[in-house]
Amino acid sequence: MIKTLKIEPLTKEAFAPFGDVIESEGRDYFMINNGSTRRYHKLGDVQLDEEGQGIINIFRAKTLEYPLQVKMLERHPFGSQSFIPLFGHEFLLVVAPVGDGSLNIDPSTVRAFRASARQGVNYHSGVWHHPIMALRDDDEFLVVDRSGPGNNCDEFFFDESIQLTVELD
Numbered sequence: 001m002i003k004t005l006k007i008e009p010l011t012k013e014a015f016a017p018f019g020d021v022i023e024s025e026g027r028d029y030f031m032i033n034n035g036s037t038r039r040y041h042k043l044g045d046v047q048l049d050e051e052g053q054g055i056i057n058i059f060r061a062k063t064l065e066y067p068l069q070v071k072m073l074e075r076h077p078f079g080s081q082s083f084i085p086l087f088g089h090e091f092l093l094v095v096a097p098v099g100d101g102s103l104n105i106d107p108s109t110v111r112a113f114r115a116s117a118r119q120g121v122n123y124h125s126g127v128w129h130h131p132i133m134a135l136r137d138d139d140e141f142l143v144v145d146r147s148g149p150g151n152n153c154d155e156f157f158f159d160e161s162i163q164l165t166v167e168l169d
């Protein structure tokens with residue numbers, strides 16, 4: 001299979017099979033702090049296994065070279081992982097659904113999205129995703145994910161006959 005992935009706009013609905021979109025635009029809120037603050041409540045679920053601990057990190061990412069060939073995806077079976085842009089820049093995502101849980105990805109299910117400068121994502125446990133795809137050098141992301149025993153990062157490399165490409169417009 002040789003395919004250039006269509007980069008889709010990131011929406012709650014389109015991303016639902018993969019996790020949550022963290023954004024305020026168009027979302028429900030309620031007032032707190034004596035009416036001075038909107039709380040956009042529970043935009044995403046932090047998923048952890050019983051032995052996991054939720055942690056907060058910052059990832060400072062280099063941009064990747066585009067067109068990019070998607071050679072691998074990874075997943076975190078024991079917990080969710082969120083990426084919230086700290087500098088307000090757009091970024092890209094390449095994902096595939098959890099599937100049957102085996103260490104295998106149907107390349108026809110791989111999708112690409114572009115997050116706006118005011119959107120973050122929260123990959124649910126086991127959702128396949130490409131390592132962070134910053135569009136600005138040294139861009140920073142707040143990352144909430146899981147720390148704990150066991151290997152929480154599986155990688156899957158596509159066969160060389162599978163060429164999935166992401167191009168910037």
Ligand SMILES: NC(=O)N[C@@H](O)C(=O)O
Pocket residue numbers: 074081129130131132153
């Ligand atoms: N390995 C690591 O912590 N980073 C990846 O999980 C990623 O999604 O960028």
Ligand code: NI
Pocket residue numbers: 074076081129131
């Ligand atoms: Ni990850």
